[in-house]
Amino acid sequence: MTMHVERFRIGFQDTDSTARVYFTSYVRWFDIAFIEYLRRNNVVFDSVGGLVQNGERLDKTLVIGEYGCRIMKPSKYDDLVEVHVNIRETTNKVVTVDFVLKDAGDGEELASGWIKYVCVSLENKRSAEFPKMLKEMFERGRR
Amino acid sequence: MTMHVERFRIGFQDTDSTARVYFTSYVRWFDIAFIEYLRRNNVVFDSVGGLVQNGERLDKTLVIGEYGCRIMKPSKYDDLVEVHVNIRETTNKVVTVDFVLKDAGDGEELASGWIKYVCVSLENKRSAEFPKMLKEMFERGRR
């Protein structure tokens, strides 16, 4: 069962002159889908990338440390697609999130990928342990 | 009265390191809003930029000939904004569309702009007269 699903309509801005989706668009959609999953759990980024949980600004935030993508079938302009979001794994400082892009009509898998979000301290910009509530949230996501 | 309204959530991909919206994002949103207005009127672009009306591919399409934008107040990450779409003017070959970007909460005007869409023949790529149904649609939009 998928933890969170986000739907996108592919626009010209997502494509290139090969008439397919430009390859970086996939991971952009993945990250947006993760951000919407966070929002549904009352966690949002502020306007400069800080993290706000239940209205309170944290002294830590999440930054992208690694990401990857595999394209199985090319997508094209105006296709309606869905990103399925799932937590793969959580350590004390890093959450690895898996994504699957599916055709919103027939559910066919079009691409998949993952992003590692690293918890960093706003003070010294170094990796830091997740706030307890955030770690619990990611662990719930794995069930 | 606005002809069509399209809502956007501003993402990191729309911003730059000045902590404001990157300036080209505005006209991108304007064009996407126009595309959604067309869709509501059963006119869609196919995957390579051709035009399909009520399921039938036309031998003409629309291309962007000119555009402009005025930024009144900077927008930032996570703001919820609305693009209001209105037809300003239609000639036999060119439709000029006006756009206003508003804060989705308080309705404050944040930016405005316009795009001139030119009808071109798919055969010789030159400007051509709008198909009758398309011209009528744009004229209805002006009322």
Added chain:
Amino acid sequence: MTMHVERFRIGFQDTDSTARVYFTSYVRWFDIAFIEYLRRNNVVFDSVGGLVQNGERLDKTLVIGEYGCRIMKPSKYDDLVEVHVNIRETTNKVVTVDFVLKDAGDGEELASGWIKYVCVSLENKRSAEFPKMLKEMFERGRR
């Protein structure tokens, strides 16, 4: 005579599935060309959009207030193009810069446009008068 020329190789990231340049790419190139003109005159933006002249951070900066673009002839992937930069007009608070996009081979005009850069105070974010050296630089550019 052109004040500054900047050359670009059109990449897939600049195009869309119509096999032409995506329309917002033009003004992006225009702004980059203006930034390189500034650099040649020892004026650079710092990493968060402040302005540094001859190594000294100013208490004012430039933000984009308006822009426009006219596309005369479609450009495509791998074309080598040049942006020609010229100052059109300078007031105490606003500089209007004109741009022409040309084929780097035969010099044919492909697109043209303009951007209004507004001087704003970093302190109160309101429009402010250009620092003297900056205004003189823009006036020299007009000759």
Added chain:
Amino acid sequence: MTMHVERFRIGFQDTDSTARVYFTSYVRWFDIAFIEYLRRNNVVFDSVGGLVQNGERLDKTLVIGEYGCRIMKPSKYDDLVEVHVNIRETTNKVVTVDFVLKDAGDGEELASGWIKYVCVSLENKRSAEFPKMLKEMFERGRR
């Protein structure tokens, strides 16, 4: 020894409101650097993504099948960076290319990544064996 190096100046279009580089910019630079490596070997893409070797259009092309990126140290606006390109591995149908992003000044490693380019037939869009000259070129790149 690096097979090919491509230099980039980080612009506002590459950044986001966190004041760092937007995460997808890295793989975009990687792909552009690979395209320039190909060009230096007389292989270019045509305007719709076909492949041209020494002036002759091939009946096969390269598409991106997988990619990944690891960000070691955040980069910011106006940084001058270099992408180092190396062939990791070539099979009959897939070439895996490694990339390292370095500070153009002190050579510090900022990010690394890889892209798998798959040879596909233009006729049936399925994976196909590399043309002999292309495979030899990639194998030379590994030495």
